[in-house]
Amino acid sequence: MTYALSLDHVSYTYHTLKQETPALQNVSFHIKPGEFIAVVGPSGCGKSTLLHLIARLLPMDSGEILINGYPLVISKEKVGYMLQNDQLLPWKTIYENAVLGLRIQKIKDPAAYKRVERLLASYGLEDFRDSYPDQLSGGMRQRAALIRTLALSPDILLLDEPFSALDYQTRLNVSNDIGTIIKQEHKTALLVTHDLSEAVSMADRVIVLTKRPGTVKSVIPIHLSCPEKTPKNARNAVEFKDYFNQLWRDINDT
Incomplete structure (x- = not known):
């Protein structure tokens, strides 16, 4: 095995x-x-x-x-690492934070961005994609941080x-x-x-x-x-x- x-x-x-x-x-x-x-x-x-x-x-x-x-x-x-604090960038929207890893690694595959859209919709953040981190609860921020980690398919x-x-x-x-x-x-x-x-x-x-x-x-x-x-x-x-x-x-x- x-x-x-x-x-x-x-x-x-x-x-x-x-x-x-x-x-x-x-x-x-x-x-x-x-x-x-x-x-x-x-x-x-x-x-x-x-x-x-x-x-x-x-x-x-x-x-x-x-x-x-x-x-x-x-x-x-690929190894995804989720830390004690969500580490979301306060000047970026939830969607921008979620795709940050994709953009840093210059991944342009549309399927990767569609996966982020699916994750946001599946886990209750679709309506908050254009919100900023300080507008969300601690729990929602952690969900956003996990979605950012999952975006790279670790x-x-x-x-x-x-x-x-x-x-x-x-x-x-x-x-x-x-x-x-x-x-x-x-x-x-x-x-x-x-x-x-x-x-x-x-x-x-x-x-x-x-x-x-x-x-x-x-x-x-x-x-x-x-x-x-x-x-x-x-x-x-x-x-x-x-x-x-x-x-x-x-x-x-x-």
Whole structure:
């Protein structure tokens, strides 16, 4: 089987003039096409560093990362990165923000722009395409940021605590929206989060990292008995609390 994303004994150390700080050590896991994986662990265990390595923002010290079977160093597969803040440009309209990546990469294929139009219409932003970011709610802005990421048809979506800047109620609604969109678009996603409820409600599997230097402590498949697994429905499943407690124990035992 060709995995969408595969990490094999990946390590990384931060170097300064005064010291070396190991961030990740021998991290190995695989993600199937279309899977939604969450990564949790103690603060400072290297969760965001992991995303930086996959996104080619940092070079690995050792190990190998494959995307759709191709080594990261030669892979032409696209990786989409969604950050904690939406990073929408305030002087551009929602539509202009959504197609920004296409224009930066000088993509002129009409099908790509039609895809953006479809995404805006499908996810409730068609009527706001000519609005500016400060005219939208936090949840709508995050949807726009995801559409901008999806516009480039990434093979892998990296989500670095994309809901952490939102208040609790908005965060719950937006995680439901984003999780549903990712599933409907059949995207492979890797979410880093401190929120264990978010991890259980959104992910197919949860990877628990140890304290720094982070390595894989456990991988927990999530199977919830709800008729349709959306993040909101998942929180009402009878197994939800058990998974939450298991993650809590694993993190605090590291």
